Amino acid sequence: MKNIEEDIEHYINDLIRKIDILSEYCWGGLPKENSIKEWISNFETKEEQANALFLASKFMLFSVDQVKVLLKNLYKKFFLDPLLQKNIRDGIDVKTTWYNLLNNEFQQTRFIPVGNPSESSAHLLYYFRSINQLELNLFISLGEIFEFKDGKDTFLNNNIKRYIFIDDLIGSGSQAKTYNSSIIEKAKTIDENISIEYYSLFATDEGLQYIRDNTKFDIVNSLFVLDESFKALEENSRYFSNSKLPDFINLNIINAMVEKYKDKFEDELGGSTGFSNNQLLLGFYYNIPDNSLPMFWQKSSSWKPFFERIHKCDGVFYDV
Template identity: 40%
Template sequence: MTQLFEEELHKKIKILNETTWESKVKKPKIIKWLDNFKTQEEKSHALFLLSNFMYFGNIQIRQLLISLYRDLFKYPAVEKIRLGNDNTTDISFINEQFVIAQKKTRFIGLGNASESGAHLLYWFRQENGLSVDLFPDSSGIFNFESGETLTLKEMDVDHYVLFDDFCGSGRQACTYSDEIVTKIKAINPNIRVSCLMLFATKKGKERVVKKSKFDFVDAVVELDDSFKCFDSNSRYFQNCPDHIDKEFMKKICMEYCEPLVRSVWVKEGFEGEKLEKMVQGTTLGFGDCQLLIGFYHNTPNNTLPIIWYDEKEETWFPIFKRFNKIYNS
């Protein structure tokens, strides 16, 4: 029965690979990934997890970039224009005012220029037919004048949109809020600063809303706790075969992922209690997100490490590789 079940999983994965996964996971690669695991029972459970992996390719990401601009930026801006003008339905007037509002907006990648948020801004501009003038160049948005005086390079801009592809724990967005939004608000508290994302976990988004200084936070796709692999309401283990056991799969992940993430944090210079705390909070994905999600350009570290780990310190073959950030050369 188990063999028949695994054959069905391979068929499902083959269809996913041909239709959604951009042919990135063919059978030889799957077999090599399964060889990371010791027993046939472990391999069967791992294959089940893989069959539930959500991958967003080139086409899907481009469509989501269109949705982000339309649903999270344009529609709210148009609604604001209407409400500020006696609920007008004058299309010509609304379009004229929207063009004016957009010209006073700047889109910025959340993180530095080499990270995924900034990387996707190129496609975001293309897909939505936006002017390059709406995207600040590499010199940033601030002027550093004599002494410690900080000013904005463009004084007529009244809305900054910080953009990212994914929010897992919410930590990065909150950090960027402390570093950037605080400075903008100190110069001019009337400037609106938004944080828009393609994907966000529900808890990550809630953290950004509560703990950051953004005026508006939203995501195109919000992942609730059912996307958390081992949550009590996990969608992955509902109506699954009797021989697939969630607690057994969690035990496997804890066993294999612990040394993988430990090697990442040791490499980053963590040790002692700080190391143990980092390992504990990231064994099943950064922020304990326990996700099964990946994108054409990268796999977030909030996904289970058995999916993406590919570091020299531990021998592990990834199925959807992650390109980790390197902070120290």
Template identity: 35%
Template sequence: MTYIEIQENLKSKIKVLNETLWDNRALNPSIEKWLVNFSTEKEKLHALYLLSKFMYFGAVPMRNLLKSLYRDFYRYPLIESIRKSNGNTLDSDLIENKFKEEEKKTRFLGVGNLSESGAHLLYFFRQENKLSKEMFVYTDEILDRSNADPQVRFPEVKHYVFIDDFCGSGSQATNDEIINQCVVKLKKLSADIQISYLMLFATSKGVKTVKDSGLYDNVEAVIELDDTYKCFDINSRIFPQKDNFYFEKDFAKEFCYRLGRPLFYSINQKAGLIGHILEQVSDDAALGWGNCQLLLGFFHNTPDNTLPIIWYDEEDIDWVPIFKRYNKKYNF
């Protein structure tokens, strides 16, 4: 098969993906502009191949996943607990009444501040699962800090559930100062409180990091991505053996790292990193934050754990994204 034939096959596949799954987010003119980022025909061919493997989740699939998260990791476990506490009853009226009582003792929280995607999805989560807006609070509302010794603001609440769209490295769930202090204080104030961290998507590493932290009583992800989803892993599903004749994993990794490192370096600089830490973190993030090496995007944003060559859209470096990321701004 010639180079032109391979390229046309990839573009045909991408066209189908764009029309059926990607909400027309990657039309051919946008793809051609994105390909200008790459300097050689071989790089462009491999970039097209990577794009053909991109996983995109639009608004409808995300809403369905939010239903699954509520049903499988909140409602069903509570119902199972209610049944066991009542002699394994099958009385549907009793079960539903007890469940409603527990639901009133629950508060759902987003991850990060109001401008971030975890909090953004709570609106859809509430709609899809027909929940009262009274069940949603901000992290800084949980504790009453009006006195020197903070107390629980909602003493009737037994379940606090953090909702996140994506967990890559697990760092936000475990290192965020506001979340960490809140969870630790809640557990000190009441041994009966159950705290969950529920995610739509997560890497296996991220899930393990959050579980190992011991901060949460329940940690679950609707879709867990193991190391085979990493582009350049030894067992990568992006580069299976049958494709090696045309597409070289080591070549793709080299140019994705070479081009991706300065992109993330510029972001890390704006985040305030300097010196050795700046260099080290940029090395690690060149193929996506936490070295996740993903090809994943959502209708509301693209995680920075995805290859930066896919999403970078900052003023510092002239780069055209194909699935842009709305990155955080660190100053006014």
């Protein structure tokens, strides 16, 4: 028994060292050392602490520099590369005409954040614009798509033929569906040839498919698609596929922990497993999406978070 207790204690110390390294070199200094200690204290036994820290060591938190790289790749993969490939297929000499081709595409395109200006997507577009050296006039808000003129809806700018929504994460896909009647159907009624596209850095495969099946976006795609194995608490979870894990680290213990402590960290919308039961271990330097496990970000009088999450109320973010 003593050897097992010593093994667990050593394992905990190793995980804390690993998390310290992740914090310093990958997570942009998050979370703070005190936050880690306070979060561990949520769990009553050393075995629970070891399993909690094991999950924490698998968390994917993207720093500001990493997000910039992702945004640069998103722009290249979904905007530049398709434009280049289309014109090559059309037999156009892109070497001599690329600047004009790109400028013409810009004149007909606008980029739009998902949600209102206070939400994370708007923050994301600031870096999307700066890292890709794009002009400010290429970015608009939802309120700048339409105008009501002469008794009917029309486009504020009739020269725009392509609207592109940019997001960090497609979880359930439910937010995108809200745009179907208010934006997409209205736009298609005015001009059926208008192209409305939705791109994200990350997406669950089920969320991506939900948008494709339930909206009229012309294109929906993501830089990285997260399959079912990214659900942390399921039998096929990728985080427990390593056969060399010690016996005291296993999925049954973690699921029992979630059940034991869920009253302390359950989210009103996402329960104990994250919004839409996404069970993700994913976050960004500016916020943790509620699709991630609440045990990492929920904050209450009886629960200390691993990462701080900025909650939103009526579309406005607030720190709790």
